[in-house]
Amino acid sequence: MIYVTGGTGMLGAHLLHRLTKEGYQVRALKRETSKLNQIQKIFSYYSSEEEARQLLAKIEWVDGDLLDRDSIKEHLVGVDFIIHAAAIVSFNRKDRNAMIHSNVEGTGNLIDLAKEAGINRFCHVSSTSALGNPPEGVPASEEHVWNNSRKRTAYGMSKFLSEMEVWRGMHEGMEVLIVNPGVIIGPGNWDNGSPQLFKTIWNGFLFYTKGGTGFVDVLDVVEAVVSTIDPAQWELAKNERYVLVARNVRFREFFNLVADNLGRKRPVIPAGKWLLAIGWRVALFVSWFSSSRPAITRDSVNSSNEMSHYDGSRITRVVPFQYTAVEESVARVSKIFLKEHN
Template identity: 50%
Template sequence: MIFVTGGTGLVGSHLLFNLLQTGNKVRALKRPNSNMKAVIKSFSYYTDKAEELFQQIEWVEGDILDYHSLEDLLNGVTDVYHCAAMVSFHPNDHDSMLNNNVKGTANLIDAAIVNKVKRFCHISSIAALGKTQDGTLIDEETYWIPSKQKSAYSLSKFFSEMEVWRGIEEGVDAVIVNPSIILGPGNWDIGSPKLFQTIWKGLKYYTKGETGFVDVRDVVRAMAQLMEARTFEQVKNQRFILNAGNMSYQDFFNQIADALQRPRPKTFASDLILKIAWRAARLASFFSGKRPAITRETVSGSNNINHYNGSKIQRSIDFSYHPLNQTIVDIAQLFLQDVEQLTPGGHPKAKKASH
């Protein structure tokens, strides 16, 4: 029995699809208000039998902040995939995000210890890694250093990962994956999928920062392969950066624009412009009562250059990444498919993506 948290999110829904495709028995955690349609929608990008696959999941209601419910839900579970995490760059969410991500991970680790779970996979982030000062590639040994510039999300992912390392010391065998920016189709209003919608609507600005990107299909395939019984003994109690390649935001935006047949962003957003923008957004939110579209944390580092080394997993197991240019094209096709469903006749239908 496999237990999955965060099954309605971008990574979690793709992981569920991967696990079900290979015949696994899956129990997935959800909240009473979880968007189950998002999971079926995610499945539908890759199969015509989305509903049939969805029905094979044993959905259980619970909360990672409720330890006692987790202890019961992990009864009989052999493998745990921890994908649930709160993601926010709004300052008002600082404390709740730290509590949700860190305490939730601690609870899941403790429940895994009590239930003698055999294998535990934790999805962390490159936000839990340090930075290099000389421009060299950031790898699994580049350790996180506290600073006032760290986002609350970075703090939460670092301390969540520390709970997993604590669990390893207490007897849980685990693997940790640190993906770079995860690209995939899903809810076009949030996360990385929103970038496709934003460029579709006409993004005017670009930044000159550089960072790493990885296909969500590669992320879930890496997680599943690392957890396979025949390989787990060789890779357990290690962390793996998942990064298909490094790219500038300008090139990334341009490739999306080209794939969507939209104009490329033309105006460079300097650090000064970004500072003015987030302050203006904060002022506007004060009068509107709505959350600002951008914050200091969302634009922080937009012009910084950070390159990541995702080759360790390739040296450890038989694994390869999708080329980033193909990933962008695949997602763009699925976005256009969804646009056509909302506005019939707008674009030719996309073919099913390969998983």
């Protein structure tokens, strides 16, 4: 029995599809108000409508909140393994304290309750945002530890501190594993998260920035998790973390790939420092009057102008694993997007 948090998100839904398809017993946490329509849609990308319904029906859904221990304590009865993929993701500074509190305390609660329930195996989905900054010219890897600086985002801080809760669990006797994906390329809610990049280009976005980062296919992240939790691989992979990045790509190149696959114009206007500085201030000003979240923030602007390099090769030396090319990932997701929008 595997207990999954974050199952209603893009990555979580892909994990649930793979786990149910392979015959695992799955119990998945959701909020009482969460809808399952998006998950069924993601299942249908990889299965017939009938099989998608059958797989979805195999999941035992439980309502709860990771910040409320009493609401999830009973969920862990009979569970053998936990995959913790739930997290708040925001680059809005107004969300800083709430996001750090939720992500860190939620992870700590789950570690404590797992120990109480006698669950010894725990996989935590973190982020490359939790890695330290290596010397210039050196790709960030599992060996680079967090370092505080004004450039670090609150989201990165929340993921780093969440990892500390997982390592605490290891030092208290649990067997753990952490994966640190880069930007995940996958289909899902086109108005949220990384899938929104495809809709943005579809809508005629013409700006690009000079920065870039590491990208990875959602199916590769799923493969990495499912491969390492397999009993045949767990002993070799456990008590470590693994950066999951197929390739480091500049945002302009990534946008061009998406535009080409969607049949849209490539972004041609460089968004320099001054334009972006004006942009996030205007977005903040507009949000004051519209009671909405700003479309861009100071933190997202800072990261968009920096080129971050990551080394995701370690996992390929531990378990049988091969990354999907970024070009192939973009082509596949674009095909799904076009099917829904044409």
